[in-house]
Amino acid sequence: MLEQIVHLAEAIVQPPETERPLLTALCAAAGAEIEGRLRDGISPEDCGDAFPCAAALLAAAGILSCRSGGDVEQFSVGDVSLRTGGGGQVCEAAAAMRRQAASMMAGYWADDAFAFLGVRG
16 A cells, blocks of 8 residues: 555655655655554555545655745845745645545544543542
8 A cells, every 4th residue: 555655645746756765754654643543443445545645645745844945034144144935835735735634534533632531620
């Protein structure tokens, strides 16, 4: 299934050759993260296309975050100045990918919401 996840992630981010090892590692990590959150008795195969798509979106979000140059808009010291931009847009796109992945897997994930139980007042 890792090959399928990598193939989908490559379609999303179109990595240069130098990023392919990082993307493959991110795909493996994303797959493991998603699999670790599955409800008991559910396998990645039970999720159909949702599993590889969600893992690819998480990996793509990870690589886009690595590509981001930051949000510094203006910084000057003497004659040296630095101005970057667009990092916020990349971070927003990565966050949207993470939300989409979570939405795709919501029906398969165990409830990991935080709750207080047995707290005395």
